Amino acid sequence: MSYCFIARAQGEFTNPILQGGYPDPSIVRVEEDFYIVNSSFEYFPALPIHHSTDLVNWELIGHGINRKEQLGKVNLIDVQQQGGIHAPSIRYNKEIFYIVVTNVYSPKDNTLPAEMVNFVLTAKDPKGPWSKPHIIEGAPGIDPDLFFDDDGKVYFVGTHDTGQPTVNGIGEIWVQELDLNDWKLIGPRSSIWRGACGGCCVEGPHIYKKNGLYYLMVAEGGTSRNHAVMIANSDDIRGPYTSNPKNPILTSRHLSNNNWVHSTGHSDLVELDDGRWYMVALGVRNVVDGTTNMGRETHLIPVQWETAVSDWKEEPKGVWKPIEDYWPVCAPLSGKVERKEVLPFTHKPQIDASSFRDDFEDKTLNPQWNFRRAPLPDMYSLNARKGFLRLKLSPKTFELREQYHAMGFRQTESDFSYTVQMNFEATTNNAQAGISIFQQDDNYLNYNVLQQDGNQYVILEHRSNQTKPNQIFKQKLDHYTGQIILNVTSKENQYSYRFSLDQGKTFSNLGKTEANLVLCKGYIGTQIGLYASSNGQKTKEYVDFDWINFQGTKSKI
Helix, strand or coil, X not given: CECCCCECCCCXXXXXXECCCCCCCEEEEECCEEEEECCCECEECEEEEEEEXXXXXXXXXXXXXXXXXXXXXXXXXXXXXCCEEEEEEEEEECCEEEEEEEEEECCCXXXXXXXXXXXXXXXXXXXXXXXXXXXXCCCCCCCCEEEECCCCCEEEEEEECCCCCCCCCCCEEEEEEEECCCCEEEEEEEEEECCCCCCCCCEXXXXXXXXXXXXEEEEECCCCCCCEEEEEEECCCCCCCEECCCCCCEECCCCCCCCCEEEEEEEEEEECCCCCEEEEEEEEECCECCECCCCEEEEEEEEEEEEEEEEEEEEHHHEEEEEEEEEEEECCCCCCCCCEEECCCCCCCCECCCCEEECCCCCCCXXXXXXXXXXXXXXXXXXXXXXXXXXXXXXXXXXXCCCCCEEEEEXXXXXXXXXXXXXXXXXXXXXXXXXXXXXXXXXXXXXXXXXXXXXXXXXXXXXECCCCCEEEEEEECCCCCCEEEEEEEEECCEEEEEEECCCCCCCEEEEEEECCCCCCCCCCCCEEEEEEEXXXXXCCCEEXXXXXXXXXXXXXX
16 A cells, blocks of 8 residues: 655645535544544445544544445445445444444335444454444434433434425434344433524534533434535433524535536544544535545634624613623634635644555555445455455446446546556457446446457446446557556646557557546545456456556645
């Protein structure tokens, strides 16, 4: 594993702090260490966990779900796209880490309702191993949280449907005590808040306690450009909760469509050891056609607590006096997510982690790699040929709910250069292998070598939504000896495709396309990676990848 680190100017950092598809961030501090967990949807391994000591430089240290024995009721085998792992919360109590999260699974029989499986994982070390899922029966909705109160009680905080006009288990927040000995909900359930707007997509709840008051923070307004963060407080965890009169405390809904980031929301708060506060929130960069290839990313926002008038009360003799409450103020200087912010710890400059190289020298796969759904057994090997990743050809192709042989890592910048060296000598007709840039089962680019009728070709195919793949380019390789270097370069809103048959001494151009072919069309950012398929035929053939190199170029906005 290798990263290209470039020191930034002292005194500031650049958002996002987690580049690529890292939405729905949740954060926890344990002494001088910070940990973030994010949604991963249908991807495996699931629940990526990052560690930092300065809030701006993060290392991927593991995943909450990375073993097939953790699956079962948590179905990541044939889960629908944009299903799977939604909006986790990470917490720490009495030397144990907890992740509570929802798996959303729609049965293939579309007459049946979606299954919302809420569960908890535990670990002594956030690097893992994490436990098998503790399923919380009778817990409706999505986006759960755990709150550990001062009296030793533990509360499960969830969402449920209030009926009209909301659906899919969101619209109102509920709380109920949870027994950690047998992972059962106990006692009465209390519905505590419908949000500042009264039930429009109220989700992502987190409860905090400060100065004897309970603070309930939620996401509201949907996950697109009306996304926002709302907060309320109460002197009782079961309510009633009083809405902050200055809600929303974070949003981009009021900003221009040309603002550098939009859809900001779904946040979590963390207090530093010195009493300062920060917030992590998702946002979508506005870099390609008003959106991005990278999807929803994690941003860092400074927070300070201030008093504000919540209500007025009438004193004797008809005198009215303000009732003041204590509320968090996000980005006090501007009220919005900024591209550049002051470093939380000025002696620790931010480093550029937008690039990734893998020479496949390690015995285990780098944790940056992901699969769409849990991979099939023996899909790949790092041992079959030393210093190479061997990816076996599969009869399966990119199709809805399938476990095909594609693997990737998160795209971190719109502009990049991605280069792959591979050995591919398959003889199976219509076998193909090479680069894949994908977001969903039906939204991808494959830049591959194709074996067809005894000849080899370099091809580019694209699929968008429910259409069949469209072959954009196809060029015969007249002097192909089994080894090739493929390169995709993104610059000025165009992708350029090149290849070399002589170890990179010279390159031939295949052509160019627009860079907006694989954009964020839902929850998930784009993956840059590898693909191998025999297109419906059974075979024991494979492709060997010597190395991959991804160099991201920082955008100006």
